[in-house]
Amino acid sequence: MLFEPFTDVVPSFFGWLNQGPLTLTIFLHTVIILPMFWIYFQEKKKLQGK
């Protein structure tokens, strides 16, 4: 089954993201880390522009 049946007491957005081993936490980690790439390349451009 692609999506696990919801097991917690009350359905919620975060409960829905919690689809089995680590889905929710990996999703949150990813959205936190991804924008750092953008910050990285922006800073790189600034440094090279000097």
Add this chain to the structure above:
Amino acid sequence: MAKENLSVWTSIPFWRRSAAWVTGFAVILLIWLTFDTMGQISMGTDEDLKNGVDKRVPAATVINYNIDYQMSKKRGHEVPVIGKKEPFFGKEWSGEEAAALLHLGKLTSQAKNCMNCHTLLGNGAYYAPDLTKAWIDPMWKDGGPMQGMTGKSTKEEAMAEFLMNPSQYPTHARMMPNLGITADEAKGLVAFLKHMSSIDTNGFPRNFSKTVEQFKAGGTNAH
């Protein structure tokens, strides 16, 4: 400056901006999660109880119902099961009465500093038993040792009697001190404990008190 000498990894602005982003976004997520959780752990209503709606934290009137703690196949751990109505201190408590009693009990639990010996929901000190599911502890069941010792015929009366004169009913060299708990406060505390046992703690404690009797008898599961 030559291109290869420029490293973003040693640039303070990069780390400062990243720190600001990560901290800010983590805080936003935490606030969002907090709102979601607040909705889920706010106390239910008497209507929810009557209609059998599961709430993580039921209304104070849950003290009018039998509470059990059973394995749920769906959840994969034990959950509180709210059963049939049963009298609490010999009567059924109205919404206001139950709320007032729980209020008194929660206040007393803080005023008497319960948490600096016991754990509540697993948090506190480790000098005395965890009280999360104290209401359904086998020690207090009908025909159990505590009802016999206190000479009371119901769980709630035995608990209240014990709380008022704990050092008269020692079960261990380590005793609970007399904290000057009045009869009303004791009733409140028992209501507080019963209410706490109805909270859905995601299966904590696990296998609650299942094997104590086997262990005491020196037995194992092997026959």
Add this chain to the structure above:
Amino acid sequence: MLTSIKTNEFAGSESKKLAMMYFRVAIILFGAQLLMGLIAAIQFLVPGFLFELFDFSVARMVHINALVVWMLYAMIGSVYYMLPDETGIETVGIGIGKLAFWVFTAAITVVVLVYIFVQVGAGTEATIWFINEGREYIEAPRWADIGIVVVVLIFYWNVFATFMKGTQTGIMTVMVANLMALAGLYLTGMFFTDNISMDQFWWWWVIHLWVEATWEVFVGTLAAYALIKIIGAKREIVEMWLWIEVLMLFGSGVLGLGHHYFWIGTPEYWWEIGALFSALEPVPLVAMFVHVLYDWGKEQGETHAKDSTAHAINNGPAMAWIVTNAFGNFLGAGIWGFFHTLPQVNIYTHGTQFTAAHGHLAFFGAYATILIGMMYMGIQGAYGVERLKATFKSKMAIFMIVFGVLGMGVALTISGYEQVLVERAELGGGWNAFFTAQELPWYIQGMVWRAIMGVVTFVGFVYLVWDLLTIGKLSKAAEA
């Protein structure tokens, strides 16, 4: 330390004098914490000790409250100490800062006396307002809460106004932002609710977001300042590390709060959030350890290259405590925390002596160590000593305290392990399960060793106080 006000070597820096006043109260409260801990440790072994006179709940409450308050005192003292150095100016509004110190100290004295002599009250709002709030670590009654908020606002105004007026370094930028969060979080622990789940949800906002987020960043800032002062580390390198630490500490620590939301009635999704975010909490602690040792080696190497007999360190005892901090933070907070942070493990370890083991090692390793280091820096400044060398007493103090706390941590871990396996795993918790586990020989042996190691720690503390009182004068005399 006692004579530091009179000797007045700070070249008129009132801020540093105030810092020493805070340090002095901190060390007294540290002593009170250890004494209360010894009483509680004895009560585990001899249950009749002071029964219905000074019960475990009272000893334990004063034990943990003295801990929190002495650390806050030493933290506030450290900030007053570093402010003039970092901003290049005298602290703004230091007069009202001093007034706040006396108000705070008077309030703390009243609170402690009420804890000790009144102990508990009736189940009424009045008890919550005037005797104790009955919530672990933040038991202070409501009137004192409000007093603490007022004092902290004054303190924060001192820091903020000085920051705005003087030089704005990276270290102070982090400090000012972090202190705001630290102070603001206290407010989330100041209300009453009948709902125990709601109660504990917000209670953890204070406790966790203090000790696993804002206090850790605070330690990072102190270490950055201290490395510049003690070994002359380069500010650019130290500040870059500080931002990395902020990123990782807050990145893991803020949502790491979830590891307290596994079993208190909160939804199951906290299992995952709490597990992975908090599992990453040790990473910045490793980074901090590497950073301190790297800078030390680098500066020592550079000094050595210039003069083969010279030392980079100008304050031996302070540096020793800061290196202990770097390692102790990683060991006590990082390793011991990770032991039981996953829900699969925590369902059995939650609420056992395992937590107590982690608590002892983490509070000591992460906070006590660096704050003692800051006290030695204060002594050095107070007496105007150029190079403060460790005495025999300094060495005895650090050795016995570290050995004692480590011993307590290991002993509690062993007792906790017994408790986890027997009370929780085998017997499933509950009244009988609890007392069955408490009577296991291996559990009791652990508690005996904990008490012995507590005494060792206390002897180390006596050496520490003795050293703090004498080292400044001795070093000054030796240098003259």
